[in-house]
Amino acid sequence: MRISVAALVASLVFLAWSGAALALDVRAAVLRVDYPSLLPVSRFDLRPDDLGFAGAVLADADNATTGSFLGHDYETVTRAVAPDKADAALEDLLADGIRLIVVQAKSEDLLRFADRAAEEGAIVFNAATSDIALRDTECRANLLHVAPSDQMMADAVAQFAVWKQWEDWFLVEGSNPADKALGEAYHRAAEKFGAQIVETRVFEDTGGSRRTDSGHVQVQRQLPTFMQDAADHDVVMAADATDYFAGYLPYHLWTPRPVMGSGGLQPVTMHGAHEAWGGTQFQTRFEELAGRYVQPEDYNVWLALRAVGEAVTRTETAEPDAIRAYALSDDFDLAAFKGQPVTFRGWNGQLRQPILLFDGRTTVSASPQDGFLHQRSPLDTMGLDQSESQCTAFN
Amino acid sequence: MKTLLLSTALVVLGLSPAFAGKAFISNERGNTITVVDTDTWEVLTEFDGGNRPRGITVSPDGTKLYVCASDDNLVRVFDTETYEELPSLPSGPDPELFILEESGKRLYIANEDDNLVTVTDTETREILAEVPVGVEPEGMGISPDNKFVVNTSETTNMAHFISTEDYEIKYNVLVDQRPRFAQYTADGTRLYVSAEIGGTVTVMDIAEDGEPTVAGKITFEVPNVRPEWLQPVGVRVTEDGSRVFVALGPANRVAVVDGESLEVLDYILTGQRVWQLAFTPDEKYLITTNGNSNDITVIDVEAEEAMQSIQVGQAPWGVATIE
Numbered sequence: 063m064r065i066s067v068a069a070l071v072a073s074l075v076f077l078a079w080s081g082a083a084l085a086l087d088v089r090a091a092v093l094r095v096d097y098p099s100l101l102p103v104s105r106f107d108l109r110p111d112d113l114g115f116a117g118a119v120l121a122d123a124d125n126a127t128t129g130s131f132l133g134h135d136y137e138t139v140t141r142a143v144a145p146d147k148a149d150a151a152l153e154d155l156l157a158d159g160i161r162l163i164v165v166q167a168k169s170e171d172l173l174r175f176a177d178r179a180a181e182e183g184a185i186v187f188n189a190a191t192s193d194i195a196l197r198d199t200e201c202r203a204n205l206l207h208v209a210p211s212d213q214m215m216a217d218a219v220a221q222f223a224v225w226k227q228w229e230d231w232f233l234v235e236g237s238n239p240a241d242k243a244l245g246e247a248y249h250r251a252a253e254k255f256g257a258q259i260v261e262t263r264v265f266e267d268t269g270g271s272r273r274t275d276s277g278h279v280q281v282q283r284q285l286p287t288f289m290q291d292a293a294d295h296d297v298v299m300a301a302d303a304t305d306y307f308a309g310y311l312p313y314h315l316w317t318p319r320p321v322m323g324s325g326g327l328q329p330v331t332m333h334g335a336h337e338a339w340g341g342t343q344f345q346t347r348f349e350e351l352a353g354r355y356v357q358p359e360d361y362n363v364w365l366a367l368r369a370v371g372e373a374v375t376r377t378e379t380a381e382p383d384a385i386r387a388y389a390l391s392d393d394f395d396l397a398a399f400k401g402q403p404v405t406f407r408g409w410n411g412q413l414r415q416p417i418l419l420f421d422g423r424t425t426v427s428a429s430p431q432d433g434f435l436h437q438r439s440p441l442d443t444m445g446l447d448q449s450e451s452q453c454t455a456f457n
Numbered sequence: 458m459k460t461l462l463l464s465t466a467l468v469v470l471g472l473s474p475a476f477a478g479k480a481f482i483s484n485e486r487g488n489t490i491t492v493v494d495t496d497t498w499e500v501l502t503e504f505d506g507g508n509r510p511r512g513i514t515v516s517p518d519g520t521k522l523y524v525c526a527s528d529d530n531l532v533r534v535f536d537t538e539t540y541e542e543l544p545s546l547p548s549g550p551d552p553e554l555f556i557l558e559e560s561g562k563r564l565y566i567a568n569e570d571d572n573l574v575t576v577t578d579t580e581t582r583e584i585l586a587e588v589p590v591g592v593e594p595e596g597m598g599i600s601p602d603n604k605f606v607v608n609t610s611e612t613t614n615m616a617h618f619i620s621t622e623d624y625e626i627k628y629n630v631l632v633d634q635r636p637r638f639a640q641y642t643a644d645g646t647r648l649y650v651s652a653e654i655g656g657t658v659t660v661m662d663i664a665e666d667g668e669p670t671v672a673g674k675i676t677f678e679v680p681n682v683r684p685e686w687l688q689p690v691g692v693r694v695t696e697d698g699s700r701v702f703v704a705l706g707p708a709n710r711v712a713v714v715d716g717e718s719l720e721v722l723d724y725i726l727t728g729q730r731v732w733q734l735a736f737t738p739d740e741k742y743l744i745t746t747n748g749n750s751n752d753i754t755v756i757d758v759e760a761e762e763a764m765q766s767i768q769v770g771q772a773p774w775g776v777a778t779i780e
Contacts, residue, residue, distance in 0.1 A: 401707075439685075
């Protein structure tokens, strides 16, 4: 029964706005690096040309509508480039005076961009990479992460499995470095939440057929044999960051068990069927602009730019330092169609947010799960906690 | 057909609905309106309410029921006695919540998908104005002197004060995340705006000319309930302004707030995911819609206690009452 009228009045008076405000131009960019890649396991996961950018269009529209009452204009430019053109594209954006940059790129490129941007006083939002090191030893003061880390995703799945009392896991991981890293995240999640990985197997990426005319015939014969004679388990956890086998796991196991992780029940920031917490409105607005269903990267970019918009609205400035400081402060919170405010972690710049567990059709659940408690926020039960992160750039 | 049969049966039994107070509940997922007798608290009937019925209100004389049929993009109108459907009103796309002025003539409608407030004349059934507002407009309040309509926009996080004279926005006030509802006190000196994700109710003092000043904020705390579940949505204030009732969504409680000190006095348990509230016209009872348990809870206003819950349709959203 807490009421703090007196304390709050002082901080609210300046928010009561009645017509006169500073005119501001808020310029941002989305830089996407398009790496050569193989086809996804499912056609539903094909990357649309405007992946991520569509989220920017919606964020600009949302921010501009709010801005119209405050005299704030928003303009976000989008650039899709090949890896060898990426640094030049960043230079162009910086030369153009843009200091708020959302990046969809792999970890090593993202880090190089962040360091270059820092020299110009720009801040960078990571909308794509889940690499844990970026939230840990390789963190950067001007790099905020809207995309969740592998650890947040693994913890989200782990909590659901433990809530279900499916505590014996058979982990199948891919052979690529990113798959191994994700597998590690599942090992840590198991330890954190009291589950057991009863067996781990590596599914070698031999570069074989992914989606071909007869692919399913091969899959139906080969996968069950690969999965047989495993220790007793409740669930199969798949760590396939490369997307080459996990999509085939459901129904092709030896022992009938649910699949989670990179296949079956997957952790996502958003999907096109999510309706709870006002999500229907988000979907309707997105689809009207983009003409397709939303994908997680679209949502991540939208969320990054909405965080910028929220900071500009509350602080009446478009200065990157002020935006960063506000985003990292206790005053910042943002509604993101997740049923609770999303905020940034002050120790490594990671956005705290609920993770949706998606079966390809509907939201099966959202983590954190009931009963997973934390002294600060239940959201901090997912991902690197303050004591676990070795990031010092934010101190 | 079901409606007709039920009405007939009631008349035969001598329980003519004409003499009983009624509550009308819009069932968002069931696409129906449930009618509850507010004396016996029994369900009288359930009738088709259009697609995705949400906002619901009655004409000042209590004869007409207006329902935001969100997915039909119009306001459906029903006779509160016979439940017969009357000609619909144009609303603009995706109407969510609305407010009727005292005379019953102008209806102010929030169009959630189009960032507009549409003003519709209930007599001529014409659209009088479309007012651009913030992203995802929802909450609609009207000042007792009918000079201002306040709309809250859920993603912009503002309360927009629209003049009913020229349909221009005169004031914008930033509030906390996801404002859902705006409610003036009967004397017009105060306005309460709930923020679902912010977890607060912003309290504004209203000057004689209608200008708002933020006076404070109500926050909530319930032992053993996670703070992020305390999501204020519906707000109702007693006629004398002494009590403010705030529905707290997935916390499954209605907060009782002292209108003077703004202190939370109590939390009343309700059904699951409590969103909207309405008093019976005599203010003896407060009815809550509980979207996840498909029921309504009846609160005794004087005792500040829940009396009973009544099963209604699928995902009850809004509630309106008549004498």
